[in-house]
Protein backbone atom coordinates (compact mmCIF):
# COMPACT_ATOMS: atom_id res chain seq x y z
CA UNK A 1 0.00 0.00 0.00
CA UNK A 2 1.39 3.38 -1.04
CA UNK A 3 0.04 6.56 0.49
CA UNK A 4 0.53 9.88 -1.24
CA UNK A 5 -0.71 13.26 -0.08
CA UNK A 6 -2.25 15.30 -2.85
CA UNK A 7 -2.21 19.02 -2.12
CA UNK A 8 -3.71 19.92 1.23
CA UNK A 9 -6.76 17.70 1.44
CA UNK A 10 -6.34 14.67 -0.83
CA UNK A 11 -4.81 11.29 -0.06
CA UNK A 12 -4.16 8.71 -2.73
CA UNK A 13 -3.95 5.09 -1.59
CA UNK A 14 -2.49 2.78 -4.21
CA UNK A 15 -2.61 -1.01 -3.92
CA UNK A 16 -0.82 -3.63 -5.98
CA UNK A 17 -2.57 -6.95 -5.37
CA UNK A 18 -3.89 -7.28 -8.92
CA UNK A 19 -0.64 -6.84 -10.85
CA UNK A 20 -1.63 -3.28 -11.75
CA UNK A 21 -1.88 -0.32 -9.40
CA UNK A 22 -5.41 0.31 -8.16
CA UNK A 23 -6.43 3.51 -6.38
CA UNK A 24 -8.65 4.65 -3.57
CA UNK A 25 -8.86 8.43 -3.26
CA UNK A 26 -9.76 10.39 -0.15
CA UNK A 27 -10.86 14.01 0.03
CA UNK A 28 -10.98 15.63 3.41
CA UNK A 29 -13.90 18.05 3.13
CA UNK A 30 -14.93 20.45 5.90
CA UNK A 31 -18.12 18.48 6.46
CA UNK A 32 -17.42 15.00 5.18
CA UNK A 33 -14.60 12.64 4.33
CA UNK A 34 -15.11 11.36 0.79
CA UNK A 35 -13.82 7.88 -0.04
CA UNK A 36 -13.70 7.33 -3.78
CA UNK A 37 -13.79 3.61 -4.61
CA UNK A 38 -13.38 0.82 -2.10
CA UNK A 39 -11.04 -1.68 -3.76
CA UNK A 40 -11.12 -5.36 -2.85
CA UNK A 41 -12.76 -5.69 0.50
CA UNK A 42 -13.39 -4.66 4.08
CA UNK A 43 -10.05 -5.76 5.54
CA UNK A 44 -8.06 -3.41 3.37
CA UNK A 45 -10.53 -0.56 3.82
CA UNK A 46 -10.17 -0.92 7.59
CA UNK A 47 -6.56 0.20 7.12
CA UNK A 48 -7.78 3.19 5.12
CA UNK A 49 -10.33 4.00 7.84
CA UNK A 50 -7.65 3.81 10.50
CA UNK A 51 -5.46 6.20 8.55
CA UNK A 52 -8.39 8.60 8.11
CA UNK A 53 -9.24 8.50 11.79
CA UNK A 54 -5.64 9.05 12.85
CA UNK A 55 -5.28 11.96 10.42
CA UNK A 56 -8.67 13.68 10.60
CA UNK A 57 -10.53 12.29 13.63
CA UNK A 58 -14.00 10.91 13.22
CA UNK A 59 -15.96 12.78 10.59
CA UNK A 60 -18.94 11.40 8.70
CA UNK A 61 -17.90 9.39 5.66
CA UNK A 62 -19.38 9.50 2.17
CA UNK A 63 -18.42 6.66 -0.17
CA UNK A 64 -18.43 7.07 -3.93
CA UNK A 65 -18.23 4.22 -6.49
CA UNK A 66 -16.84 5.42 -9.83
CA UNK A 67 -18.36 2.41 -11.62
CA UNK A 68 -19.63 -1.08 -10.88
CA UNK A 69 -16.54 -3.21 -11.56
CA UNK A 70 -15.54 -5.55 -8.75
CA UNK A 71 -12.04 -4.11 -8.28
CA UNK A 72 -13.61 -0.81 -7.14
CA UNK A 73 -16.62 -1.79 -5.03
CA UNK A 74 -15.94 -4.79 -2.81
CA UNK A 75 -14.91 -2.66 0.17
CA UNK A 76 -18.45 -1.22 0.22
CA UNK A 77 -19.21 -3.99 2.75
CA UNK A 78 -17.62 -1.85 5.43
CA UNK A 79 -19.78 1.20 4.72
CA UNK A 80 -23.36 -0.06 4.71
CA UNK A 81 -24.34 2.57 7.28
CA UNK A 82 -22.85 5.45 5.24
CA UNK A 83 -24.08 6.99 2.04
CA UNK A 84 -22.66 5.07 -0.94
CA UNK A 85 -23.09 7.25 -4.01
CA UNK A 86 -23.04 5.98 -7.59
CA UNK A 87 -24.75 6.42 -10.92
CA UNK A 88 -28.10 4.63 -11.08
CA UNK A 89 -26.69 2.34 -13.80
CA UNK A 90 -23.84 1.35 -11.49
CA UNK A 91 -26.33 0.04 -8.94
CA UNK A 92 -28.25 -1.76 -11.69
CA UNK A 93 -25.07 -3.43 -13.00
CA UNK A 94 -24.01 -4.46 -9.51
CA UNK A 95 -27.41 -6.03 -8.98
CA UNK A 96 -27.07 -7.88 -12.30
CA UNK A 97 -23.44 -8.95 -12.15
CA UNK A 98 -22.07 -8.33 -8.66
CA UNK A 99 -22.55 -11.82 -7.27
CA UNK A 100 -21.27 -13.50 -10.44
CA UNK A 101 -18.11 -11.35 -10.33
CA UNK A 102 -17.60 -12.23 -6.67
CA UNK A 103 -17.83 -15.94 -7.46
CA UNK A 104 -15.44 -15.61 -10.38
CA UNK A 105 -12.79 -13.50 -8.68
CA UNK A 106 -13.32 -14.42 -5.03
CA UNK A 107 -9.68 -15.34 -4.50
CA UNK A 108 -8.86 -11.63 -4.67
CA UNK A 109 -11.22 -10.55 -1.89
CA UNK A 110 -9.68 -8.91 1.14
CA UNK A 111 -11.81 -10.04 4.05
CA UNK A 112 -15.34 -11.38 3.80
CA UNK A 113 -17.01 -9.45 0.98
CA UNK A 114 -20.76 -8.98 1.04
CA UNK A 115 -21.92 -7.27 -2.13
CA UNK A 116 -23.17 -3.94 -0.84
CA UNK A 117 -25.06 -1.74 -3.28
CA UNK A 118 -24.96 2.02 -3.60
CA UNK A 119 -27.78 3.57 -1.56
CA UNK A 120 -27.81 7.04 -3.10
CA UNK A 121 -27.91 7.08 -6.90
CA UNK A 122 -28.14 9.92 -9.40
CA UNK A 123 -28.24 10.47 -13.16
CA UNK A 124 -26.49 13.78 -13.79
CA UNK A 125 -24.55 15.24 -10.88
CA UNK A 126 -24.38 15.86 -7.15
CA UNK A 127 -22.63 18.94 -5.82
CA UNK A 128 -21.48 19.10 -2.21
CA UNK A 129 -21.34 22.85 -2.37
CA UNK A 130 -19.88 23.60 1.04
CA UNK A 131 -17.08 21.07 0.47
CA UNK A 132 -16.53 22.07 -3.18
CA UNK A 133 -16.83 18.44 -4.27
CA UNK A 134 -18.63 17.69 -7.53
CA UNK A 135 -19.65 14.16 -8.48
CA UNK A 136 -20.86 13.91 -12.06
CA UNK A 137 -21.76 11.51 -14.83
CA UNK A 138 -18.89 10.74 -17.18
CA UNK A 139 -19.67 7.68 -19.32
CA UNK A 140 -16.63 6.25 -21.10
CA UNK A 141 -14.79 3.09 -20.05
CA UNK A 142 -18.26 1.93 -19.01
CA UNK A 143 -21.60 3.69 -19.36
CA UNK A 144 -22.11 3.89 -15.59
CA UNK A 145 -18.91 5.89 -15.00
CA UNK A 146 -18.80 8.93 -12.76
CA UNK A 147 -15.96 11.27 -11.84
CA UNK A 148 -15.16 13.30 -8.76
CA UNK A 149 -13.83 16.82 -9.02
CA UNK A 150 -12.21 18.45 -6.01
CA UNK A 151 -12.94 22.01 -7.10
CA UNK A 152 -10.92 23.53 -4.28
CA UNK A 153 -7.71 21.62 -4.99
CA UNK A 154 -8.32 21.27 -8.74
CA UNK A 155 -7.96 17.49 -8.68
CA UNK A 156 -9.99 15.21 -10.93
CA UNK A 157 -10.49 11.54 -10.10
CA UNK A 158 -11.69 9.98 -13.34
CA UNK A 159 -12.13 6.32 -12.40
CA UNK A 160 -11.19 3.93 -15.20
CA UNK A 161 -11.91 6.47 -17.95
CA UNK A 162 -8.19 7.20 -18.00
CA UNK A 163 -5.63 4.43 -18.30
CA UNK A 164 -2.05 3.85 -19.32
CA UNK A 165 -1.04 3.20 -22.01
CA UNK A 166 -4.55 3.35 -23.55
CA UNK A 167 -8.07 3.11 -22.19
CA UNK A 168 -10.11 -0.06 -21.90
CA UNK A 169 -13.25 0.53 -23.92
CA UNK A 170 -15.93 -1.58 -22.26
CA UNK A 171 -18.84 0.46 -23.52
CA UNK A 172 -19.61 0.40 -27.22
CA UNK A 173 -20.57 4.06 -27.30
CA UNK A 174 -17.19 5.52 -28.20
CA UNK A 175 -18.68 8.89 -29.17
CA UNK A 176 -19.88 9.23 -25.60
CA UNK A 177 -16.38 8.30 -24.40
CA UNK A 178 -14.86 10.91 -26.70
CA UNK A 179 -17.09 13.67 -25.42
CA UNK A 180 -16.33 12.76 -21.79
CA UNK A 181 -12.59 13.01 -22.52
CA UNK A 182 -13.04 16.28 -24.41
CA UNK A 183 -14.96 17.63 -21.45
CA UNK A 184 -12.16 16.60 -19.05
CA UNK A 185 -9.78 18.79 -21.06
CA UNK A 186 -11.97 21.83 -20.36
CA UNK A 187 -12.40 21.44 -16.62
CA UNK A 188 -10.45 23.45 -14.10
CA UNK A 189 -8.12 20.75 -12.75
CA UNK A 190 -4.42 20.09 -13.18
CA UNK A 191 -3.93 16.90 -11.18
CA UNK A 192 -5.65 14.03 -12.91
CA UNK A 193 -5.92 10.54 -11.40
CA UNK A 194 -7.43 7.38 -12.88
CA UNK A 195 -8.52 4.18 -11.15
CA UNK A 196 -5.22 2.50 -12.09
CA UNK A 197 -2.89 5.40 -12.91
CA UNK A 198 -0.33 7.48 -11.10
CA UNK A 199 -0.83 11.19 -10.45
CA UNK A 200 -1.11 12.54 -13.96
CA UNK A 201 -1.79 15.74 -15.84
CA UNK A 202 -3.94 16.51 -18.87
CA UNK A 203 -1.42 14.87 -21.23
CA UNK A 204 -2.92 11.52 -20.28
CA UNK A 205 -6.39 12.79 -21.24
CA UNK A 206 -5.02 13.97 -24.61
CA UNK A 207 -3.31 10.60 -25.22
CA UNK A 208 -6.42 8.60 -24.32
CA UNK A 209 -8.60 10.91 -26.44
CA UNK A 210 -6.28 10.51 -29.40
CA UNK A 211 -6.61 6.73 -29.15
CA UNK A 212 -10.41 6.77 -28.84
CA UNK A 213 -10.71 9.11 -31.83
CA UNK A 214 -8.53 6.82 -33.93
CA UNK A 215 -10.60 3.77 -33.03
CA UNK A 216 -13.76 5.68 -34.00
CA UNK A 217 -12.36 6.91 -37.33
CA UNK A 218 -10.54 3.70 -38.21
CA UNK A 219 -7.29 5.67 -38.35
CA UNK A 220 -3.86 4.06 -38.17
CA UNK A 221 -2.91 3.14 -34.61
CA UNK A 222 0.77 2.86 -33.90
CA UNK A 223 1.39 -0.01 -31.46
CA UNK A 224 3.85 1.40 -28.96
CA UNK A 225 4.42 -1.51 -26.54
CA UNK A 226 3.40 -5.06 -25.73
CA UNK A 227 0.94 -3.78 -23.14
CA UNK A 228 -0.50 -1.34 -25.67
CA UNK A 229 -1.02 -4.21 -28.10
CA UNK A 230 -2.76 -6.38 -25.50
CA UNK A 231 -5.13 -3.63 -24.45
CA UNK A 232 -5.85 -2.72 -28.05
CA UNK A 233 -6.64 -6.32 -29.00
CA UNK A 234 -8.93 -6.67 -26.00
CA UNK A 235 -10.71 -3.46 -27.00
CA UNK A 236 -11.25 -4.59 -30.57
CA UNK A 237 -12.50 -7.99 -29.42
CA UNK A 238 -14.97 -6.28 -27.09
CA UNK A 239 -16.12 -3.72 -29.66
CA UNK A 240 -16.62 -6.37 -32.35
CA UNK A 241 -18.59 -8.71 -30.11
Ligand SMILES: [Zn+2]
Nearest residue numbers: 069071160195
Ligand atom coordinates in the same frame (compact mmCIF):
# COMPACT_ATOMS: atom_id res chain seq x y z
ZN1 LIG B 1 -10.64 -1.01 -12.66
